[in-house]
Amino acid sequence: MSAKNQRIAVAKTYKIYIGGKFPRTESGRYFALEDKKGNVIANVCRGSRKDFRNAVVAARKAQSGWATASAYLRGQVLYRIAEMLEGRREQFVTELVLQGATQRAAEKEIDQSIDRLIYFAGWTDKYQQIFSAVNPVSSSHFNFSVLEPTGVVSMLAPEDSSLLGLISNIAPAIAGGNSCIVLASESKPLCAISFAEVLHASDVPGGVVNILTGFRAELTEYFASHMDVNAVIYCDGGKAVARTVQVLAAENIKRVIARNRLDWDSDAENPYLIRDTQEVKTTWHPIGS
Amino acid sequence: MATPENKLAFDGGWEYDPAPESTDHINVAKRYGLFINGEFVSPENGRYFDTINPATEEKLSRVADASEADVDKAVRAAREAYRTTWGRMKAAERGKYIFRIARIMQERAREFSVIESLDGGKPIRESRDVDIPLAAAHFFYYAGWADKLEYAFPGRTAKSLGVAGQIIPWNFPLLMASWKIAPALACGNTVVLKPAETTPLTALKLAEVIADAGLPPGVVNIVTGAGKAGAAIVEHPDVDKVAFTGSTNVGRGIQKALAGSNKKYTLELGGKAANIVFADAAIDQAVEGIVNGIFFNQGHVCCAGSRLLVQESVADEVIEKLKDRMETLIVGDPLDKNTDIGAINSRMQLEKIQSYLKVGKAEGAEMHQSSCRVPKSGYWCRPTIFTGVSQSNRVVQEEIFGPVLAIQTFRRYDEALIKANNTPYGLSGGIWTDKGSKIFKMTQNIRAGVVWANTFNKFDPTSPFGGYKESGVGREGGLHGLDAYVKLGA
Numbered sequence: 001m002s003a004k005n006q007r008i009a010v011a012k013t014y015k016i017y018i019g020g021k022f023p024r025t026e027s028g029r030y031f032a033l034e035d036k037k038g039n040v041i042a043n044v045c046r047g048s049r050k051d052f053r054n055a056v057v058a059a060r061k062a063q064s065g066w067a068t069a070s071a072y073l074r075g076q077v078l079y080r081i082a083e084m085l086e087g088r089r090e091q092f093v094t095e096l097v098l099q100g101a102t103q104r105a106a107e108k109e110i111d112q113s114i115d116r117l118i119y120f121a122g123w124t125d126k127y128q129q130i131f132s133a134v135n136p137v138s139s140s141h142f143n144f145s146v147l148e149p150t151g152v153v154s155m156l157a158p159e160d161s162s163l164l165g166l167i168s169n170i171a172p173a174i175a176g177g178n179s180c181i182v183l184a185s186e187s188k189p190l191c192a193i194s195f196a197e198v199l200h201a202s203d204v205p206g207g208v209v210n211i212l213t214g215f216r217a218e219l220t221e222y223f224a225s226h227m228d229v230n231a232v233i234y235c236d237g238g239k240a241v242a243r244t245v246q247v248l249a250a251e252n253i254k255r256v257i258a259r260n261r262l263d264w265d266s267d268a269e270n271p272y273l274i275r276d277t278q279e280v281k282t283t284w285h286p287i288g289s
Numbered sequence: 290m291a292t293p294e295n296k297l298a299f300d301g302g303w304e305y306d307p308a309p310e311s312t313d314h315i316n317v318a319k320r321y322g323l324f325i326n327g328e329f330v331s332p333e334n335g336r337y338f339d340t341i342n343p344a345t346e347e348k349l350s351r352v353a354d355a356s357e358a359d360v361d362k363a364v365r366a367a368r369e370a371y372r373t374t375w376g377r378m379k380a381a382e383r384g385k386y387i388f389r390i391a392r393i394m395q396e397r398a399r400e401f402s403v404i405e406s407l408d409g410g411k412p413i414r415e416s417r418d419v420d421i422p423l424a425a426a427h428f429f430y431y432a433g434w435a436d437k438l439e440y441a442f443p444g445r446t447a448k449s450l451g452v453a454g455q456i457i458p459w460n461f462p463l464l465m466a467s468w469k470i471a472p473a474l475a476c477g478n479t480v481v482l483k484p485a486e487t488t489p490l491t492a493l494k495l496a497e498v499i500a501d502a503g504l505p506p507g508v509v510n511i512v513t514g515a516g517k518a519g520a521a522i523v524e525h526p527d528v529d530k531v532a533f534t535g536s537t538n539v540g541r542g543i544q545k546a547l548a549g550s551n552k553k554y555t556l557e558l559g560g561k562a563a564n565i566v567f568a569d570a571a572i573d574q575a576v577e578g579i580v581n582g583i584f585f586n587q588g589h590v591c592c593a594g595s596r597l598l599v600q601e602s603v604a605d606e607v608i609e610k611l612k613d614r615m616e617t618l619i620v621g622d623p624l625d626k627n628t629d630i631g632a633i634n635s636r637m638q639l640e641k642i643q644s645y646l647k648v649g650k651a652e653g654a655e656m657h658q659s660s661c662r663v664p665k666s667g668y669w670c671r672p673t674i675f676t677g678v679s680q681s682n683r684v685v686q687e688e689i690f691g692p693v694l695a696i697q698t699f700r701r702y703d704e705a706l707i708k709a710n711n712t713p714y715g716l717s718g719g720i721w722t723d724k725g726s727k728i729f730k731m732t733q734n735i736r737a738g739v740v741w742a743n744t745f746n747k748f749d750p751t752s753p754f755g756g757y758k759e760s761g762v763g764r765e766g767g768l769h770g771l772d773a774y775v776k777l778g779a
């Protein structure tokens with residue numbers, strides 16, 4: 001083809017996702033993502049503490065509205081995410097391959113990711129019935145226990161399973177009415193940002209899911225220590241990470257959820273993942289005798 | 290006779306005669322060792338400390354001061370029992386042992402009540418009608434779960450954890466011991482429990498019950514001591530689970546100490562519950578609820594209704610009625626059946642409460658106390674309310690753990706919610722209104738683990754208890770309380 005007729009592809013700028021918007025990191029920093037041959041695929045935002053704090057503000061603001069949306073609506077929104085992801089299937093396959101997956105593995109991962117969203121979409125109006133209770137107290141009171149979302153959840157997503165693992169953490173948290181701030185896989189961040197674009201097109205209210213890219217070693221402490229975060233989930237952290245996260249999380253008695261060595265293919269479809277970021281509330285009222 | 294100070298005149302102008310519960314039927318040894326591997330043994334270092342009656346400051350007994358070596362011995366006994374007997378026993382048989390504990394506690398309830406009141410200072414009416422019956426009921430409830438765990442966790446198998454290390458507070462000594470021990474045993478774990486320093490006696494009596502029930506040695510071990518013994522339990526490498534009830538500060542320290550270990554933990558920490566009274570509430574009942582919320586057990590209750598939020602239009606009426614009702618409260622001998630408010634648990638706690646009274650006044654709040662007499666010896670605090678407080682006052686934000694109520698007003702329900710939720714705690718809350726929709730609006734939006742509507746401070750073995758936010762992690766009681774003592778497999 002002659003140079004005259006060659007069309008230059010338009011490369012995407014990968015930005016972070018905070019409060020339903022796609023800003024660049026406020027820090028102005030980046031890191032270059034390279035393919036196996038050493039070619040630069042993208043300059044990825046190297047998110048900062050300030051980005052994280054902005055994301056927490058957005059997540060907090062969005063959380064109560066999302067929690068009070070009906071279970072049916074949350075289910076439909078999760079289903080809608082799956083619909084949007086299905087439509088962009090090829091893009092995700094391309095990105096997964098670009099980040100080192102084989103074509104076959106990439107296709108499997110996107111298919112499972114879509115199905116996982118459907119799976120949790122179906123749980124939104126059911127987990128409550130599985131885990132709540134009417135308690136037969138001895139006194140003349142009506143007493144019942146229901147689940148309520150823990151609140152704002154920070155997540156350090158799995159490093160290897162950059163799409164399926166990411167979705168397997170986000171979906172149960174938001175199915176249960178939480179909002180979240182997620183740090184994407186450091187070495188494979190592309191799908192996370194493209195997934196943010198999917199979320200953006202799926203009626204997920206801004207701020208319910210916030211996705212940052214950057215260095216895990218730098219940002220872990222902020223994800224664990226922020227005083228307005230109610231729970232922290234970390235995936236595949238070693239002993240040192242477990243220690244750091246739990247020590248910092250203790251400052252405001254955060255719930256700490258470790259998802260180590262989880263097989264994202266087979267271990268991540270159950271309602272206990274939803275329950276991880278739920279609180280049990282028990283209510284009493286006299287019934288007379 | 291009604292007087293300006295005593296408008297309700299419950300006593301009809303008569304003095305109540307003393308009506309003390311007898312103590313001749315109880316059996317407290319002069320000295321207690323540590324209950325390890327089924328028997329009472331001397332502590333390695335030979336050290337003991339006094340446990341006193343906070344109402345008289347007289348010594349009741351001496352109890353062992355466990356060292357790290359003693360805790361290690363207890364953990365090893367628990368591990369051995371887990372490995373050889375308890376962990377292998379048929380679940381139904383395990384359950385039968387726990388049923389036995391419940392039955393023996395019921396049989397010895399009166400003795401337990403008296404000792405609880407002697408050692409901790411709580412009114413006999415409460416230890417007799419609340420603490421001891423609930424403690425026995427807890428064992429009875431969880432006993433039945435032992436062979437039914439497969440139904441508690443749909444799609445999962447529940448397995449025991451191993452050795453549970455448990456540290457409990459002094460406000461409900463026997464009840465907290467049963468909250469911890471009963472579910473742990475039902476799920477197949479063995480236990481090392483440390484009662485609070487100031488209230489060890491009923492846990493030691495429980496050790497007798499456990500021995501009488503014939504539990505294999507080492508299944509339950511009870512080590513008395515101070516914070517150091519607690520730390521030794523938390524840090525012991527062979528403990529699989531830590532359960533703690535106490536202050537948020539200590540809980541935070543425990544969560545940090547456990548960092549990087551694979552120990553499971555539950556924390557039941559402090560609270561600063563708002564009791565919210567709307568203008569349309571049944572006011573007299575609400576006043577009873579306020580009194581029960583803050584003066585029950587001298588206010589030594591993590592879920593106490595220590596903040597009153599009262600709708601502005603009825604604030605004067607509610608506060609006046611509350612003051613009248615406070616005048617009728619009898620502060621004094623915990624063993625007297627007429628006593629409403631017993632002794633403050635310890636000198637240390639009394640000093641803490643008194644320092645908060647100073648803080649409250651220094652912050653500009655107005656303090657009112659009932660005019661009742663209090664005994665000369667022992668530790669006492671008259672029922673106290675603060676009015677004119679603001680949200681940032683320390684008496685509004687911090688847990689006092691005494692009979693001290695901070696009163697604020699509100700106009701709209703959303704103002705009440707914002708104020709109710711504006712503390713780091715989230716253990717409990719109360720709502721008083723005659724309108725059903727308002728109850729649900731409020732109970733759904735209070736960020737707390739237990740919410741009482743038109744009632745307060747009710748407890749039951751079937752009812753999960755535990756906090757949001759800095760009030761803790763996990764639940765105790767009910768089906769949900771099992772979760773703390775199992776690991777779930779596919």
